């Protein structure tokens with residue numbers, strides 16, 4: 001391929017193509033095929049954002065790609081040969097190479113009935129979802145942009161390639177992809193594309209939950225869940241049907257100025273404000289789902305006031321079911337659900353209250369209490385400023401609690417029984433009991449004695465407590 005005729009910046013690309021991508025293009029073209037970089041890398045380089053991977057599209061069939069790469073000493077994995085995709089590992093960097101293709105009918109709204117390989121890159125670009133994703137780039141030939149993707153990038157618009165109704169009917173996952181790209185880049189969805197997307201949202205019911213989960217996680221991780229909830233209500237409620245009853249749900253409470261759904265969106269936004277846009281993914285998910293059990297736990301008292309008794313615990317359970325359905329990892333689910341479970345947990349700026357909270361968090365998510373306690377406080381802050389103005393006064397109390405948490409954590413308080421200055425063998429020897437569940441119970445009780453400030457975490461003092469007073473009263477939990 002030789003020297004690039006013009007520099008990448010002449011095309012408005014913020015980055016030069018990585019060396020391994022140059023090499024992959026070169027190998028394919030030296031073997032007589034045509035090849036382009038396409039999709040996410042081109043889109044991101046044009047808008048000045050780094051991209052995690054480079055995709056190549058080529059006139060070579062996958063077997064031809066494989067042969068050309070291997071004869072250049074580049075290993076190839078057959079990662080998606082049914083769709084014409086192989087992954088070449090060029091100088092240690094994986095790069096996906098796919099044959100120009102078009103897709104047949106989508107009778108099930110999610111899988112093309114057939115994939116047909118074609119000779120013209122323009123046909124390949126036409127099957128891609130959005131104009132900003134349908135731009136090809138070649139270091140010598142420059143940009144190939146048959147659908148006005150660069151214009152849409154400059155204008156900040158997500159627009160379907162071709163007829164939007166048909167494109168969303170083909171594959172309903174594109175509905176969520178549109179929301180994810182708009183959220184990530186702060187773009188608007190073009191009017192006709194948007195109308196088609198709302199119409200197609202119920203089609204998400206046909207899509208595998210795991211794929212919905214990946215797209216939703218992508219949306220939530222942009223930190224723009226508030227925007228997604230408010231601007232794309234139909235889509236979010238189609239993706240997570242448990243959100244739908246929250247829309248317009250009047251809380252009938254003097255503490256709430258907003259319905260459950262709007263309150264939730266405000267909590268999502270406030271989490272970003274309190275964390276400078278760097279909220280953890282767990283906090284973002286917890287904010288979105290923290291009140292999901294409000295509709296099913298709603299009661300009205302004799303004075304006409306609404307209550308949601310037990311909604312944090314019920315919400316954690318509902319969130320667990322939702323996130324399991326979306327195939328999220330177990331530890332991720334546990335952290336999200338723990339934040340939801342404790343979002344109304346009362347904390348005071350005292351050593352005892354903070355230690356008790358930390359132990360509860362540690363029991364729910366071993367190893368995560370220190371990180372979770374700050375996230376929990378951010379969730380509480382965000383919740384407080386999203387009710388009525390006087391509820392926001394709680395934020396200054398939470399600031400005092402945060403300072404106390406910092407102080408307390410400096411003292412490295414014991415958070416689990418293994419942090420105690422005595423162990424199971426000490427309990428067995430001192431109380432002359434057999435190994436078994438009773439030993440764990442005694443250690444748990446000792447931990448709560450230490451946490452409650454009744455005894456120091458000192459070996460001699462703990463042994464004396466074991467010998468003397470016997471088990472600490474149950475009332476401590």
Ligand code: ATP
Nearest residue numbers: 038039040041055127128129130133134171173174
């Ligand atoms: P990301 O940065 O999220 O990876 P991306 O644009 O690279 O963004 P991918 O999901 O990796 O997104 O897909 C690569 C390209 O394949 C897209 O840019 C788009 O051109 C095309 N594509 C992916 N999924 C679809 C789909 N469901 N329908 C149509 N085209 C798609």
Ligand code: MG
Nearest residue numbers: 039040053055
């Ligand atoms: Mg990609």
